[in-house]
Amino acid sequence: MNIFMTGATGFLGGRLAKELIARGHRLLVLARSPQKVNNAFTPRERESIEVLAGDLTSPLLGADETFIERHHGNVALVLHMAALVKFDEALRDELFETNLTGTKQALELAKALGCPRFFHVSTAYTLGAQEVGHETLYTNQTFHNPYxxxxxxxxxxVWETRDDLDVSIFRPAIIVGDSKTGEADSKFTMYGYMRALEVFKRRLERRAAPSGPIRLVGSETGTSNLVPVDYVADVLLAAIEHARPSTIYNVTNDTPPRNADMLEFMKEALAFPHLKITDTPTSSLSSVEEMFNEMVKVFNPYLDRDIRFTDANTKQLLADAGFQPLDLNVRSLKRIVDAYYDTK
Known part of the structure; x- marks a missing residue:
């Protein structure tokens, strides 16, 4: 099968692209330069790859008439994975240009190529401030950030094009490292928070060591809906053959770990025992605690809730393909955290 991919050199995309090639698929991948693909794939893998040098914000992602004529009618699936994952309000325009305009251009390219199927990799957190996430298109929700x-x-x-294309939407929660090896990308999602812990620890080390706990404002019973990269890749692999059109798939965790437990793993790996999640009012924080909470404030919406997701569509998809459901145990979680810090 010929598959057009965006995001093929990213953490999840690279993992999936390699598996697709191993299964005999040929890939057309969007990249700003061929060198980026050369760095991400082996010479053997690159034999199954053609690069479209372009950009998410360019018309048709940068595809010209020659590219479209050469591939018209020969692409079975457009797999749109590329996105900008930043939470800052100051990046609102860039986020919309990349994530919304980029998606619209990917849809237009799919139509221009005569491609019948379109997979869109979104995020479980399009539910906004809601506390339960369903496998439906949300409307009228409020949001925590422009991402x-x-x-x-x-x-x-994407949903508006379902009369023209067979569209399926996949919503991963917080993607973390490989559940078996711990392999992680230090630039990805939860790892931004882990980097903040490191930076804060170094700042404290330049001062006197703290004499007591440092409070992180959040819910002590809140959870982190973590999904390992290998599980998300498995869902997308299963979808190649078994996804249904006009269907939304929550790629989420039925038994997410408590934020307090995840913080314990991070503290142990970083040898930084002073942190504690608490519901303490911000008015009672010390100056050091205020500094830390300011550093991680973009993560606050994900530290003070216990969101529950339904994922019946995803479970059925995995069963149809003969894949196992997610089992992210404590050993795997510790491995993921330890592997991240081991690579620093």
């Missing part, structure tokens, strides 16, 4: 909002608008753009 959530841009991805929700992108989902709606």
């Amino acid at each position: 959530e909002e841009s991805k929700a608008h992108a989902e709606r753009a």
Whole structure:
């Protein structure tokens, strides 16, 4: 099968692209330069790859008439995975340009190529401030940051084309490292928070060591809906043969770990025992605690809730393909955290 991919050199995309090649598929991949693909794949793998040098914000992602004529009618699936994952309000315009405009251009390219199927990789957090996530298109939700909002608008753009394309939307929660090896990408999602812990620890080390706990404002009973990269890749692999059109798949965790437990793993790996999640009012924080909470404030919406997701569509998809459901145990979680810090 010929598959057009965006995001093929990213953490999840690279993992999936290699598996697709191993299964005999040929890939057309969007990249700003061929060198980026050369760095991400072996010479043997590159024999199954053609690069479209372009950009998410360019018309048709940068595809010209020659590219479209050469591949028209020969692409079975467009797999749109590329996105900007930042939470800062100051990046609102860039987030919408990349995540919404990029999705619209990917859809237009799929139509220009005469491609019948379109997979959109979104995020579970398009639910915004809601506490339960269903496998439906959300409407009228409020958002915590422009990333959530841009991805929700992108989902709606995809959904609106379902009469022209067989569209399926996949919503991973917080993607972390490999559940078996711990292999992680230090630039990805939860690892931004882990980097903040390291930076904060170094700042404290330049001062006097703290004499007591440092409080992180959040819910002590809140959870982190973590999904390992290998599980998300398995869902997308299963989808190649078994996904249904006009269907949304929550790629989430039925038994997410408590934030307090995850913080314990991180503290142990970093040898930084002073941190504690608490519901303490911010007015009672010390100056050091205020500094730390300011550093990680973009993560607050994901530290003070216990969101529950339904994922019946995803479970059925995995069963149809003969894949196992997610089992992210304590050993795997510790391995993922330890492997990240081991690579620093």
